[in-house]
Amino acid sequence: MKRTAYIAGGLLGMLGVIMGAFGAHALESTLTANGYADTYETGARYHMYHAIFLVVLAVVGEFRQSRWWRLAVIFAIVGTVIFAGTLYLLAIMSWPWMGAITPLGGGLLILSWGALLVHVVTSDKKDK
Numbered sequence: 090m091k092r093t094a095y096i097a098g099g100l101l102g103m104l105g106v107i108m109g110a111f112g113a114h115a116l117e118s119t120l121t122a123n124g125y126a127d128t129y130e131t132g133a134r135y136h137m138y139h140a141i142f143l144v145v146l147a148v149v150g151e152f153r154q155s156r157w158w159r160l161a162v163i164f165a166i167v168g169t170v171i172f173a174g175t176l177y178l179l180a181i182m183s184w185p186w187m188g189a190i191t192p193l194g195g196g197l198l199i200l201s202w203g204a205l206l207v208h209v210v211t212s213d214k215k216d217k
């Protein structure tokens with residue numbers, strides 16, 4: 090699972106840079122015209138935040154893994170794909186119904202951070 094976190098963080102980070110550049114250059118006029126430039130930028134920003142978060146999770150996994158740590162990794166991967174992916178589709182395709190799916194990804198991202206918190210708190214108890 091540690092390897093999965095590193096690979097997912099690297100792939101999502103690489104894709105985040107590509108999507109950011111694509112939005113800023115190839116899609117700039119389209120996103121400005123349809124009014125979704127901010128939406129796309131939010132997707133790209135959270136995409137990169139959580140790619141970095143996955144690498145951090147992988148580093149945490151070098152020291153200690155738990156069920157909560159594994160859930161954090163899974164939630165971060167799936168949440169990033171859903172959250173950023175729906176915002177990209179909303180912005181590029183002008184599909185407003187995608188906005189109804191985006192909170193599912195956001196909820197998974199919140200659960201990922203919460204699972205990391207539980208992992209750390211319960212790991213500290215074992216160290217005492």
